[in-house]
Amino acid sequence: MFGAIRMRKAKMVFVAALALAASAAAQAQFYVGGNVGLGRVDVECSDIPDCDKTAVGFKAYGGYRFDNGWAVEAGYFDWGKATASESLASVGLPSSVLSMDVKSSGFGVGLAYFLPLPGEWTGVFRFGGAQNRGRIDATDGTLSIGESKSEIFAYGGLGVAYRLTPQLAIAAEADVSRTRWCFDGECGSANVQLYSIGLRYAF
Numbered sequence: 001m002f003g004a005i006r007m008r009k010a011k012m013v014f015v016a017a018l019a020l021a022a023s024a025a026a027q028a029q030f031y032v033g034g035n036v037g038l039g040r041v042d043v044e045c046s047d048i049p050d051c052d053k054t055a056v057g058f059k060a061y062g063g064y065r066f067d068n069g070w071a072v073e074a075g076y077f078d079w080g081k082a083t084a085s086e087s088l089a090s091v092g093l094p095s096s097v098l099s100m101d102v103k104s105s106g107f108g109v110g111l112a113y114f115l116p117l118p119g120e121w122t123g124v125f126r127f128g129g130a131q132n133r134g135r136i137d138a139t140d141g142t143l144s145i146g147e148s149k150s151e152i153f154a155y156g157g158l159g160v161a162y163r164l165t166p167q168l169a170i171a172a173e174a175d176v177s178r179t180r181w182c183f184d185g186e187c188g189s190a191n192v193q194l195y196s197i198g199l200r201y202a203f
Contacts, residue, residue: 030203031071032062035173037196039080041102043188048084055080057194059175063112065202071112077130077155079104079179079192099139104179104192106132108155120163124173130155132192134181149187153178161200172197 039057061075085099110128117123135148159173173196180189 029065030062031065031200032060033171033198033200034058034060035171035194035196035198037194037198039078040193040195041080041082041104041179042191042193043082043084043102044190045082045084048086050086051082051084053082055083057196059194059196059198065112065114069114069116071114072110073112073126073128074109075107077106077108077132077175077177077194079106079132079177079194082190097140101135101137102181102190103135103137104132106130106150106153106177106179108177110155117160122161122163122169124157124159124161124171126155126157126159126175128155129153130177132177132179134179134189136181136183138183147181147183149180149182151180153180167202169200169202170197171200 036056036058038054040054042053045051045053057078057080059075059077061073063071063073065071081101081103083099083101085097087097108128108130110126112124112126115123115125129152131150131152133148133150135146137144137146155175155177157173157175159171161169161171163169175194177192178189179192180187
């Protein structure tokens, strides 16, 4: 008799566990998003008169959100580029302009936490690792050369979103990481940032 009772209890526990798992799965959801905005590659170019560290950047990502607010994400970042140029006549060379671009992009995988805020607002905090690729291109007249290097760096981000419908939200976010490049035997690195706005859709 006691054996039968224990068997029934075990079955009840098993059924309850399945019900909890089904409930969690029902509340979890996939989502995708895309943002565009201002990217910044923070290179050191204080001694170059013509240097612009900002350009258009974007990101695309997708994730799976659990009912406790945590989510796993993967995405692609275009961190933008920095552009510098200088006349070679200033250093006694034939009158020409040397221009250099430093670009960065990468794939990232990490975690995100969605924090409910009053009304239709939601906050998000994300962190993870990104394999960022830094590329530098140098052009002198008709001669152009370039090199690139990939390396894994940590990334982090903060954002806030406003829910337009139960599935669709508009989000403003800031993401940061780091990139590295090598050129002509010398290597450098810089912080990268992306300040963007976009849409996120939950299935």
